[in-house]
Amino acid sequence: FSLLAGAAFAIFYCGMGLIIARWADRYSRKWIITSGVTLWCAMTALSGTARSYAQLFLFRVGVGVGEATLSPSAYSMLAGYFPPRRLALAIGLFSAGVTAGTGIAYLLGGAVIGWVFAQGEIPIPLLGDFGGWRLVMVLIGLLGLPVALLMLLVREPARATGFARASSREVWGYFRRHLPRYGYVFAGYGTTSITAFAVMTWTPALYQRQYGASIPEAATVLGTVALLGGLLGAFSGGWLSDRLESRGDAHAKLRVLCGCGLGLLLPGIVAPFMPSMHAHAAVIFFMFFFGSAATGPAGAYVQxxxxxxxxxxxxxxxxxxxxxxxATFGPFLVGFMTDFVFADEQKIGLSLSLTSLLANPLAAWFLWRAFKQTRERPSSANS
Structure with a gap:
């Protein structure tokens, strides 16, 4: 399961993402997004038709490739729409769609799963009879297809006057010359995502095993927390970063990002030891809040x-x-520790806590180093 939830998606998402991003720096970004989201929805629907592990793995790969078109192209478009002093909030609200969408998926998914299992198998034209989780995947994928076409209504932002395409050698050379500016932020925010992916993947199982919740109950609680924490965090982090920058703080983005890293230190470690599901949800609210608050400043800083x-x-x-x-290490670490270190599926909470204990302090250190390095060398970091 951890391979399907993590590596099958992540490896191809990342590999194709770099290739597609190069197209996005050269060609129409809205057409790239439209095509990719269409593929994403189609592969989601096909996941419900899989009859073997290999087929499901392949369709997860397709989801990763389709999803890889979205964020790099969207970040570039947003940087063309908004001035730097407003970019953090814009990217934060865009990124909030990921967390909010995940929350809505859990909320609707829990209700849909309850309804689907009560209905049994339902015939879908041209595809056959589907029930259970298969029907959920097919319906979600098919419903997303017309939504993907809405991207065609979005205006493509104009490129700057004198815009020139950059060669791969120029991109790589620029990255090497400015490695400290990128490296610590990439490492820090990447490490924070270990806990985020672990929590989103395994918390429903934790609620069922540790607190005795049903699937709809677990999905409703987690979805509500993800939705509220994600939206509030994304708005707060982006707004604060832009506010500080408009007042002359040259390091506002990294200052807020570093604060979010500190805010993420404890919730993931202590949450699995809470006495009830709702107490656990109250604690991980802060994980979603600070995690989402970091997305705007981090993305805006890179752009x-x-x-x-x-x-x-x-x-x-x-x-x-x-x-x-x-996505590679978060779900995998929890599954590995539960199955092979503790050899007890009831220890999933301890596995989640240890994953946070390993990842979050390291992430906070990387983000602190990013802020410290930029503050000490402002000319190179803000040129």
């Missing part, structure tokens, strides 16, 4: 220090650090 012909590619590198580290 603000990247030349326009390279923005999508550096946005993809940022997403690579986020997904390759988080």
């Amino acid at each position: 603000s220090i990247s030349p326009e012909p390279m923005r999508a590619q550096f946005g993809a590198a940022y997403q690579l650090s986020l997904v390759l580290v988080g």
